Amino acid sequence: MAEKFNLNRVSMPKQEPGVRARNFKEVAQGYTHEMAMEEAKRCIQCKKRNCVSGCPVNVNIPEFILALRDGKMPEAVNQLKANNALPGICGRVCPQETQCEEQCTLGKKGAPIAIGRLERYVADWERALPSSQKPATKIGPSTGKKVAVVGSGPAGLTAAADLAKLGHKVTLFEALHVAGGVLMYGIPEFRLPKEIVQGEVQYVKSLGVDVRLNSVIGKIDTVDELLSDSYDAVFLGTGAGLPMFLGVPGENLNGIYSANEFLTRTNLMKAYLFPEYDTPIKRSKK
Template sequence: MAKLNLNRVAMPRQSPRKRAKNFNEVALGYSLKQAQKEAGRCIQCPKRNCVDGCPVEIDIPGFIQAIRDGDMPEAVRILKSKNALPGICGRVCPQESQCEATCSLAKKEAPIAIGRLERFVADWERANMGAAKKPPKSPKSTGKKIAVVGSGPAGLTAAADLAKMGHSATIFEALHVAGGVLMYGIPEFRLPKEIVQAEVDYVASLGVKIELDSVVG
């Protein structure tokens, strides 16, 4: 049996001297080489505790194996089959108390950096599949219309899942930009607005309508 690798790959970051002079994202993200090195630490447990710890039940071993194999389109497919907001979740989801907390290597205080790998896949897709990316295939319509109030993370996720099920979903957002707390409550150096907008655009590409400046109730 191969020896466990307990050394997590560090996330590159802006130096304190540089980040003191800008509001850009502090964490810079993995390179492909760094992501594959971190993915290589995953022991592909028969009992997938990390999936049990994920609120949306992403096939975490599956997308990590795809990174390891260099099959990035497959990693994107696996992630987005369960999560419409991987670039956001990879940055601000509390993985340390969810999927990473249930990772088998957490017992050795060295869980796989699942959030960093999720972010890497989302950033890779945006950088490499933008122009070539085909619009998601629309499912057969159920004829049902559903209103979602608010375009925060819950509203965006609910609307995306409803659209994937064939329902006609419309989000009503009181403010003039979609995103809710993602846009207005998290600073740029933690979650860049362009990341939020890219994932709002993806939700819209599923057929979700977003009505801005629409106060409900």
């Protein structure tokens, strides 16, 4: 195998430490077309698709990589999105090293295929296209059913997209002023740019999902009221928005933040750009 196959994966460009320490731009800069093609050619198209079984949503990994290798980019997009509505996000933040890539046959002798990097490349290729040129997603005939999805984090967005593709009419309720949930407030810009998240939100909207912001379920409506208000089902994806405190002395003092508040101030409210954004984070004197 060492003579027949390339056991070394293609490196991905990154910001140098001295540069990235002074900005919030994405650290990993992604493959060029040439890099993606070279990495895709490493895939040996195993008959036993361990990588697929290692993926929590069973993405058609060999198929999308083969389409990429053959230059059939719309097909690569469709293969990815058949089982995953958020490839631009998953290609960046999914722990592929313990899932699909851990099952890669090449990993037994060398470096596994960089599945996440290739997923990111395909997703970014599609995102750069004009709306009129994006590959169309197949949507089933209307079922006449209405579903309410509570929470627009990764679970809510995925559920909404999958339900819409099945032909259901979906309304997605988000408590905050922007959709994305933990993807927006919990993951730093340098790890997951917010424009990527909003691009995926727009894709979900393009499937016919009605996204309603500033809508706190439990205040504007209860779950029982949603079910009695013509919704046939409710999906609860409320996420990890509330912190768990330890009950230690001083945790309620000024300048003490829960991890949730710290991340929200930084990621969603851009505290690192103070005074351009009026959401500063107090700094210790020591």
